[in-house]
Amino acid sequence: MRLGKFLFVCSSIILLLTISCSPTKRNSLPATLAKAHAHNDYQHPHPLFDALSLGYVSVEADIHLVNGTLYVAHDKENITKERTLQALYLNPLRNIIKENGGYVYGQDVPFILLIDIKTDADSTYLALTAVLKKYSSMITFYDNGKRKKGAVTIIVSGNRNLELMKNENLRYAAYDGRFNDLDSNISSTLVPLISANWRNYFNWKGKGEIPAEEKGKLQRLINEAHKQGKQVRFWATDVSSTQQLNLWNTLLESDVDFIGTDKLEKLKDFLSKYD
Structure with a gap:
């Protein structure tokens, strides 16, 4: 096969895969979860x-700064040059939002x-x-403490400096807090989300009923x-399949507010019964 024809076939396959995986057309948008x-x-x-094809309203990306570029990968040794934050997330989101009238899902869904x-x-x-x-x-920003809502809200987790973000007059991201941040009652425009490792707070992993003491702690x-x-x-909060639905039900x-998982299809099937 000649090089030109080979490249054309490859590019056509990539285009078809992109279209089939992209919920950018308004008439084919999934129900959101x-x-x-x-x-x-x-x-x-x-x-x-x-x-997005399953209706998820929140996605997580790990980033590394290497030679001035933000790469998406779990570990530094997994970095590849084409997997940048812009290529994997920001550019596709911008295209989707443009296609869907200013929103990710064609309606005002956070x-x-x-x-x-x-x-x-x-x-x-x-x-x-x-x-x-x-x-x-396209993104939510914060101007002198006032929130200007966008189609996408960026929240920074992992290695982050609360004081640095707090002192910005114009900010393009919010801060992912922890439960001890509740002690100081920080503004929700700076810290709109509290995240925690389930296993640091609870011993129960979905087997049987959650102990009353742990259930009360969770609710508080x-x-x-x-x-x-x-x-x-x-x-x-991903556990063995026999205990997973029980844990999700308890949450x-x-x-x-959010149930995180690597089991995209399974959580979609579970939440679809309630949404």
Whole structure:
């Protein structure tokens, strides 16, 4: 096969795959799942698009700053030059939002891109800010403490500096808090989300009924966050298949805001019964 024909065939296949995985057409948009968060979304076959095709409203990407570029990968040794934050997330989201009349899903459904910083907090955040400025028309930003809502809200997790973000007059991302941040009642425009490792707070992993003491603790944590206008997400809640639905049911009953998972299809099937 001649080189030109080979390249044409390859490009055609890539285009067809992109179209088939992309929920960018308004008449084919999925029903959204209000509590669905795609943990380590970039590890799925089609980052962003697999989650969007199922109606997820929050996706997570780990980033590394290397030689001035923000790469998406879990570990530094997994970095490849084509998998940048812009290529995997920001550019596709911008195209989707343009196609869908200013929204990710063609309607005013909040959408979160949770960015987990794996390299140095300050230098990576400053590089991230410089990138996000180029997408300011589509993302939520904060001008002297006032929130200007966009189609996508960026929340920074992992290595992050609260004081650095707090002192910005113009900010393009919010801060992913922890439960101890509730002690100072920080503004929800700065810290709209509280995240925690489930296993640091609870021994129960879905087998049988959750102990009354742990159930009460869970409810108190969620209630206090909600009282301050903050949402709640736990990670490390993927457990064995026989116990998974029981744990997810408990989270729903406790009014957790986001359920994170690597099991995209399974969580979609579970939440579809409630949404």
